[in-house]
Amino acid sequence: NAGVTQTPKFRVLKTGQSMTLLCAQDMNHEYMYWYRQDPGMGLRLIHYSVGEGTTAKGEVPDGYNVSRLKKQNFLLGLESAAPSQTSVYFCASRPQGQGAPLHFGNGTRLTVT
Protein backbone atom coordinates (compact mmCIF):
# COMPACT_ATOMS: atom_id res chain seq x y z
CA ASN A 1 0.00 0.00 0.00
CA ALA A 2 2.18 2.86 -1.30
CA GLY A 3 -0.07 5.84 -0.45
CA VAL A 4 1.55 9.07 -1.62
CA THR A 5 4.95 8.76 -3.27
CA GLN A 6 7.22 11.69 -4.05
CA THR A 7 10.24 11.64 -6.28
CA PRO A 8 13.01 12.58 -5.96
CA LYS A 9 13.76 12.60 -2.23
CA PHE A 10 16.65 15.06 -2.53
CA ARG A 11 17.86 17.41 -5.22
CA VAL A 12 20.41 20.16 -5.57
CA LEU A 13 19.93 22.69 -8.35
CA LYS A 14 21.87 25.67 -9.55
CA THR A 15 20.10 29.00 -9.92
CA GLY A 16 18.26 29.11 -13.22
CA GLN A 17 17.95 25.36 -13.68
CA SER A 18 14.58 23.71 -14.06
CA MET A 19 13.14 20.57 -12.59
CA THR A 20 9.90 18.70 -12.00
CA LEU A 21 8.81 17.07 -8.77
CA LEU A 22 6.51 14.12 -9.15
CA CYS A 23 3.75 13.12 -6.79
CA ALA A 24 1.82 9.90 -7.28
CA GLN A 25 -1.03 8.52 -5.19
CA ASP A 26 -2.70 5.15 -5.49
CA MET A 27 -5.77 5.86 -3.36
CA ASN A 28 -7.97 7.31 -6.11
CA HIS A 29 -8.11 10.63 -4.27
CA GLU A 30 -9.74 13.60 -5.97
CA TYR A 31 -7.78 16.37 -4.31
CA MET A 32 -4.04 16.85 -4.43
CA TYR A 33 -1.85 19.60 -2.95
CA TRP A 34 1.70 20.87 -3.06
CA TYR A 35 3.09 22.57 0.05
CA ARG A 36 6.46 23.95 0.94
CA GLN A 37 7.75 23.80 4.50
CA ASP A 38 10.23 26.35 5.79
CA PRO A 39 11.45 26.87 9.38
CA GLY A 40 9.08 29.08 11.34
CA MET A 41 6.69 29.38 8.39
CA GLY A 42 4.73 26.16 8.73
CA LEU A 43 3.30 24.69 5.55
CA ARG A 44 2.35 27.06 2.79
CA LEU A 45 0.17 25.97 -0.07
CA ILE A 46 1.73 26.40 -3.51
CA HIS A 47 -0.89 24.95 -5.84
CA TYR A 48 -3.66 22.44 -5.54
CA SER A 49 -6.05 20.42 -7.67
CA VAL A 50 -9.62 19.35 -7.05
CA GLY A 51 -9.68 16.88 -9.91
CA GLU A 52 -8.01 15.60 -13.03
CA GLY A 53 -7.32 18.41 -15.46
CA THR A 54 -7.89 21.20 -12.93
CA THR A 55 -5.41 23.24 -10.91
CA ALA A 56 -5.59 26.34 -8.73
CA LYS A 57 -3.18 28.71 -7.05
CA GLY A 58 -2.47 28.58 -3.37
CA GLU A 59 -0.75 31.10 -1.10
CA VAL A 60 2.69 31.12 -2.74
CA PRO A 61 2.32 30.11 -6.40
CA ASP A 62 4.91 32.41 -7.99
CA GLY A 63 7.80 30.61 -9.64
CA TYR A 64 5.97 27.29 -9.78
CA ASN A 65 3.69 25.55 -12.25
CA VAL A 66 1.66 22.38 -11.87
CA SER A 67 -0.16 19.86 -13.98
CA ARG A 68 -2.73 17.15 -13.22
CA LEU A 69 -3.05 15.28 -16.48
CA LYS A 70 -3.84 12.02 -14.72
CA LYS A 71 -5.84 11.68 -11.54
CA GLN A 72 -3.09 9.85 -9.73
CA ASN A 73 -0.27 12.26 -10.57
CA PHE A 74 0.37 15.87 -9.61
CA LEU A 75 3.54 17.45 -10.99
CA LEU A 76 5.23 20.54 -9.60
CA GLY A 77 7.58 22.39 -11.93
CA LEU A 78 10.22 24.99 -11.30
CA GLU A 79 11.08 26.68 -14.59
CA SER A 80 13.99 28.76 -13.33
CA ALA A 81 15.03 27.85 -9.81
CA ALA A 82 16.00 30.55 -7.31
CA PRO A 83 17.70 30.23 -3.91
CA SER A 84 14.43 31.36 -2.29
CA GLN A 85 12.94 28.07 -3.46
CA THR A 86 15.25 26.08 -1.23
CA SER A 87 12.77 24.22 0.92
CA VAL A 88 11.18 20.91 1.75
CA TYR A 89 8.26 20.17 -0.54
CA PHE A 90 5.37 17.98 0.52
CA CYS A 91 2.67 16.56 -1.65
CA ALA A 92 -0.63 15.51 -0.13
CA SER A 93 -3.89 14.04 -1.30
CA ARG A 94 -7.33 13.42 0.12
CA PRO A 95 -10.68 12.08 -1.00
CA GLN A 96 -13.79 14.19 -1.34
CA GLY A 97 -16.03 14.41 1.65
CA GLN A 98 -16.40 16.30 4.90
CA GLY A 99 -13.55 15.94 7.28
CA ALA A 100 -11.38 13.87 4.99
CA PRO A 101 -7.78 14.24 6.20
CA LEU A 102 -4.71 14.70 4.07
CA HIS A 103 -2.30 11.89 3.31
CA PHE A 104 1.23 13.21 2.95
CA GLY A 105 4.21 12.02 1.00
CA ASN A 106 7.65 11.81 2.58
CA GLY A 107 8.83 15.10 1.13
CA THR A 108 11.47 16.32 -1.28
CA ARG A 109 14.37 18.33 0.07
CA LEU A 110 15.43 20.83 -2.58
CA THR A 111 18.48 23.06 -2.36
CA VAL A 112 19.09 25.81 -4.89
CA THR A 113 22.61 27.22 -4.91
Add this chain to the structure above:
Amino acid sequence: AQSVSQHNHHVILSEAASLELGCNYSYGGTVNLFWYVQYPGQHLQLLLKYFSGDPLVKGIKGFEAEFIKSKFSFNLRKPSVQWSDTAEYFCAVNAPYGNNRLAFGKGNQVVVIP
Protein backbone atom coordinates in the same frame (compact mmCIF):
# COMPACT_ATOMS: atom_id res chain seq x y z
CA ALA B 1 -9.45 32.79 2.53
CA GLN B 2 -9.13 31.10 5.88
CA SER B 3 -6.07 31.61 8.08
CA VAL B 4 -4.74 29.87 11.15
CA SER B 5 -2.82 31.23 14.15
CA GLN B 6 -0.77 29.15 16.52
CA HIS B 7 0.96 30.72 19.50
CA ASN B 8 3.96 29.75 21.60
CA HIS B 9 5.93 28.38 18.73
CA HIS B 10 8.50 26.73 20.98
CA VAL B 11 7.38 24.76 24.02
CA ILE B 12 9.67 22.88 26.36
CA LEU B 13 8.15 20.52 28.91
CA SER B 14 9.18 17.81 31.31
CA GLU B 15 7.72 14.35 31.03
CA ALA B 16 4.34 13.96 32.77
CA ALA B 17 3.57 17.68 32.39
CA SER B 18 0.35 18.71 30.72
CA LEU B 19 0.37 20.23 27.26
CA GLU B 20 -2.02 22.68 25.68
CA LEU B 21 -1.46 24.24 22.27
CA GLY B 22 -3.68 27.04 21.07
CA CYS B 23 -5.16 27.31 17.61
CA ASN B 24 -7.36 30.11 16.33
CA TYR B 25 -8.73 30.42 12.84
CA SER B 26 -10.43 33.10 10.84
CA TYR B 27 -13.28 31.97 8.63
CA GLY B 28 -16.94 32.68 9.03
CA GLY B 29 -18.40 29.58 7.44
CA THR B 30 -18.40 25.87 8.07
CA VAL B 31 -14.96 24.51 8.82
CA ASN B 32 -13.22 21.21 9.20
CA LEU B 33 -10.41 21.32 11.75
CA PHE B 34 -7.33 19.16 12.07
CA TRP B 35 -4.23 18.69 14.16
CA TYR B 36 -1.25 17.07 12.50
CA VAL B 37 2.01 15.95 14.07
CA GLN B 38 5.42 15.80 12.45
CA TYR B 39 8.02 13.72 14.24
CA PRO B 40 11.67 14.58 13.52
CA GLY B 41 12.57 13.68 9.95
CA GLN B 42 9.13 12.43 9.06
CA HIS B 43 6.09 13.66 7.16
CA LEU B 44 2.92 14.97 8.75
CA GLN B 45 0.48 12.53 10.28
CA LEU B 46 -3.08 13.12 11.41
CA LEU B 47 -3.58 13.38 15.19
CA LEU B 48 -7.28 14.17 15.23
CA LYS B 49 -9.99 16.01 13.37
CA TYR B 50 -13.33 17.69 13.85
CA PHE B 51 -16.02 18.22 11.25
CA SER B 52 -19.32 17.86 13.11
CA GLY B 53 -20.90 16.52 16.28
CA ASP B 54 -19.27 16.46 19.70
CA PRO B 55 -16.89 19.44 19.88
CA LEU B 56 -14.51 17.49 22.11
CA VAL B 57 -12.61 15.08 19.89
CA LYS B 58 -10.15 12.44 20.92
CA GLY B 59 -7.24 11.42 18.77
CA ILE B 60 -4.35 9.04 18.83
CA LYS B 61 -1.72 8.82 21.58
CA GLY B 62 -3.93 10.40 24.25
CA PHE B 63 -4.42 13.73 22.52
CA GLU B 64 -7.73 15.58 22.49
CA ALA B 65 -8.96 18.89 21.14
CA GLU B 66 -11.97 21.07 21.78
CA PHE B 67 -13.76 23.09 19.12
CA ILE B 68 -15.21 26.32 20.52
CA LYS B 69 -17.11 27.93 17.70
CA SER B 70 -17.70 31.23 19.48
CA LYS B 71 -13.96 31.65 19.98
CA PHE B 72 -12.92 30.29 16.58
CA SER B 73 -10.57 28.00 18.46
CA PHE B 74 -9.48 24.37 18.34
CA ASN B 75 -6.96 23.87 21.13
CA LEU B 76 -4.99 20.66 21.49
CA ARG B 77 -4.39 19.04 24.87
CA LYS B 78 -2.63 16.09 26.42
CA PRO B 79 -2.76 15.59 30.21
CA SER B 80 0.64 13.91 30.56
CA VAL B 81 3.29 14.09 27.85
CA GLN B 82 6.02 11.58 27.10
CA TRP B 83 9.47 12.03 25.61
CA SER B 84 8.12 10.46 22.41
CA ASP B 85 5.73 13.41 22.01
CA THR B 86 8.67 15.59 20.97
CA ALA B 87 7.54 16.82 17.57
CA GLU B 88 6.12 19.73 15.66
CA TYR B 89 2.36 20.16 15.83
CA PHE B 90 0.30 21.87 13.16
CA CYS B 91 -3.28 23.07 13.28
CA ALA B 92 -5.12 23.17 9.96
CA VAL B 93 -8.45 24.46 8.72
CA ASN B 94 -10.44 23.51 5.65
CA ALA B 95 -13.49 25.28 4.28
CA PRO B 96 -15.41 22.40 2.70
CA TYR B 97 -18.05 24.62 1.11
CA GLY B 98 -15.57 27.31 0.24
CA ASN B 99 -12.31 26.95 -1.60
CA ASN B 100 -11.39 23.54 -0.14
CA ARG B 101 -7.89 24.75 0.54
CA LEU B 102 -6.39 23.34 3.69
CA ALA B 103 -4.58 26.18 5.49
CA PHE B 104 -1.94 25.40 8.11
CA GLY B 105 -0.69 27.34 11.07
CA LYS B 106 3.03 27.94 11.53
CA GLY B 107 3.37 25.08 13.96
CA ASN B 108 4.41 24.50 17.56
CA GLN B 109 7.79 22.92 18.18
CA VAL B 110 7.36 20.83 21.33
CA VAL B 111 10.34 19.36 23.15
CA VAL B 112 9.73 16.97 26.03
CA ILE B 113 12.64 16.53 28.41
CA PRO B 114 12.94 13.09 30.02
